[in-house]
């Protein structure tokens with residue numbers, strides 16, 4: 364009787380909720396259709412290929428190694444079905460009624476050298492191609508609101524011509540938003556942009572929605588879309604966090620967050636202090652999210668974290684600070700990756716768990 368009463372409203376609340384799990388390859392079931400039915404998308408992190416072909420599931424393959432005993436980590440996004448899967452251009456996607464997960468991998472074409480003044484560099488061309496197909500997918504599938512984008516750019520700190528590759532990525536990204544008549548301030552998606560090993564393709568995965576999300580900025584930081592031009596001629600197009608509305612599960616998605624106050628990098632050379640500053644920024648975003656939703660719903664110890672570490676030797680120092688900030692129970696996944704400013708040693712992103720009644 365009690366179960367029957369609870370099943371009604373709780374199932375409703377959970378019908379579009381979003382959840383994330385971090386699993387090793389060995390944890391993925393081979394023969395359980397039911398388990399895969401509620402997978403919205405998957406991102407695999409490791410130097411080896413994912414190695415399984417799943418017809419209905421879109422798998423992003425990111426060549427960043429986990430800094431743990433396992434060779435790979437699977438980030439599994441879950442939502443309630445029914446779901447449909449498909450492909451538009453180079454994007455693979457899977458979607459339920461309100462949310463779409465998509466991923467894309469584009470190789471840079473070195474034959475198009477980009478040496479001449481007018482021709483976009485290979486990275487800019489790859490970025491433009493990826494975002495063209497990404498926006499085409501949102502239009503065709505009907506999920507207009509970009510919520511969160513993960514960008515993995517090979518050799519992100521390397522100089523190319525007289526600028527950094529991250530600057531080229533920023534130019535092409537901003538241009539892609541503009542050419543689609545999309546906003547490049549205020550209502551932009553949460554995001555991150557990390558460096559992968561030389562020669563890796565550009566890998567992008569993303570979440571989009573049929574319902575609105577709230578973009579959140581950090582009062583301690585200048586919005587990235589208003590950074591001064593010393594950080595590159597084209598500003599980065601992202602918000603500090605995205606908050607899905609309650610109908611979409613109320614999930615909080617915190618962008619890649621680093622040791623930046625105002626617009627300046629802080630604590631150069633001190634990885635422990637950079638970790639503390641990054642967590643101070645995330646705590647401010649949690650406070651902002653609670654203010655927007657009107658009650659104390661989000662807390663640091665209930666988020667799941669992904670931590671990008673530039674130098675693997677820094678892992679112990681980072682882990683000490685992180686546990687002090689988030690407690691022993693929060694899920695934390697460490698990955699080896701370059702952060703987009705050379706002086707930044709660590710970057711942290713986070714997701715609130717789903718509010719789903721089941722699983």
Ligand code: 3EB
Pocket residue numbers: 514554555556587599600601618619620621623703704
């Ligand atoms: C920063 O706050 C650090 O270019 O998409 C964080 C999150 C960073 C997203 C992006 C970059 C991006 O500026 C770097």
